[in-house]
Amino acid sequence: MANSVPLVWTDSLLTGVAEIDLQHRVLVDILSEAQVMLSGDSGTAQFERMTRDLLAYAIYHFAAEERLMQQSGYFIAAPGDYENHLARHRYFSERVVALRDEVRLGKKGVESELLPFLEAWLIHHIQSVDKELGQFVGARALAPDG
Secondary structure (H helix, E strand, C coil), rough: CCCCCCCCHHHHHHHHHHHHHCCCCCHHHHHHHHHHHCCCCCCCHHHHHHHHHHHHHHHHHHHHHHHHHCCCCCHHCCCCHHHHHHHHHHHHHHHHHHHHHHHCCCCCCHHHHHHHHHHHHHHHHHHHHHHHHHHHHHHHCCCCCC
């Protein structure tokens, strides 16, 4: 992990929804801190704390996105996309918990799987389903009755 390039915020991650973009920036910062924290000789306790903090913020963020999907009518206008978005949130949480559980059980090498998963998942998630949501919310705000 020591050779990894830190994840940094770029405007390519903007969704157009200020609250969500701010939270995404925090998630990117958390992942950058985690990369530094886990690049050395980190122990199980440090891994545990980092995954706990990450999950807590991710769940907070997911709740904000899901509330936005409800308030904007996204769940009615695009029910399949809405369900897919929820499923991706649940998968993220389940995967992080599963990796943490494997570390707790003493499985070797699991720590090195976490950061690549988190970075790939976050970038893909933002650039796909979150941007779709942002476009929907933006178009809804511009609509005469929005």
